Amino acid sequence: MKQFIREDLQNIKPYSSARDEFSGEAAIWLDANENSLVTEYNRYPDPLQRKLKAKVAEIKSINVENLFIGNGSDEVLDLLLRLICKPFQDTIAFFDPSYGMYEVLARINGLSIKRIPLNEQFEPDWSKLVELITGTRVFIICNPNNPTGNLFSREEIGSVLRAYEGVVIIDEAYIDFNDQPSMSELINDFPNLIVVQTLSKAYGMAGLRVGMAIANVEWISALNTIKPPYNVSSLVQETALALLDSTDWKTIIPTIISERKRVSEVLKKQIGVLEVFPSEANFILFRVADVNKLYRYLADAGVVVRNRSTQTNCADTLRVTIGTEAENNRFLTLLKQFYNDEAKSIIY
Ligand SMILES: Cc1ncc(COP(=O)(O)O)c(C=O)c1O
Secondary structure, eight states: GGSSSSSTTTTTOOOOOOHHOOOOOOOOSSOOOOTTOOSSSSSOOOOOOHHHHHHHHHHOOOGGEEEEEESHHHHHHHHHHHOOOTTTEEEEEESSSSOTTTHHHHHTTTOOEEEEETTTTTTTHHHHHHHTTTTTTTEEEEEEEETOOOOHHHHHHHHHHHHHHHEEEEEEETGGGSOOGGGGGTTTTTTTTEEEEESSTTTTTTTTTEEEEEOHHHHHHHHHHHHHTTOHHHHHHHHHHHHOOOOOOOHHHHHHHHHHHHHHHHHHHSEEEEEOOOOOOSSSEEEEESHHHHHHHHHHHOOEEEOOSSTOOOOOOOEOOOHHHHHHHHHHHHHHHHHHHHHHHHHH
């Protein structure tokens, strides 16, 4: 696995914080230049987020040694690219369309980009994929994909993992909204596999910024050597832990999934909606007549969706996130009103 790490970072000595150098109990802490005159949040957080990690590992049914936590999965992806790729030399590959941050992170890290086109149903040509990504250092697969909502086949991804000489990062931000097991099951079979997940979506903590990498222990230790020492604040660690303990995820996630199914069925019957793409995530991409006018109409009525029309193969599409039942109903009612009004204006 060491061959996947940037050569100049392979033997880097990590920053050693006060909390790394002394981790036992003490009556008086005078080692980290903190402010003892203040009593709340005056101490640096646990750099390795041990309590939060134990809970996340339990929920995700993984070993705690295979878990790295970052300030949102955007930070985790950034650290991974920095760890693996040589600036101004390496190229990363990802599907087009996919999550827009991959391009931004490539640019920030001085990396070239290879876009792998998806067809009109948002599938790649799997038979040519390995050939297309050969020579790139990292291949990021967003599964399920954003903004399209579709899941890629585990078998096809498995073939890529076996044949590709670079690192495969699978971004599973939306994996909890479907029945497909996480590819994190395979981290000890493939040294070139890293799975990235987040508490921002199914676990509703986008505001807290908790993302994670799930990988073999060597990857976790490499990430720990390059991360900012206190990348997840005490407040976030405590709050995320309390929410994971107290929220009824077993009800919330299935409710979002059943709302997605309902909204999708209503959309399919709506005049003016030309295509509804199957979704395994907490959003639906759909194609409509008069996309810009509809977008404005919804926004003027206070309902903001995402116009994805400029993305490859996404002409005339909107992406709607699944909200509460009442929010979804308001969105569907406005959509109906819009096309009823449009129809009237054509007739008279
Ligand atoms: C595919 C994908 N990956 C990662 C992220 C970022 O998640 P986080 O909030 O953990 O940074 C998003 C957010 O929209 C996303 O859609």
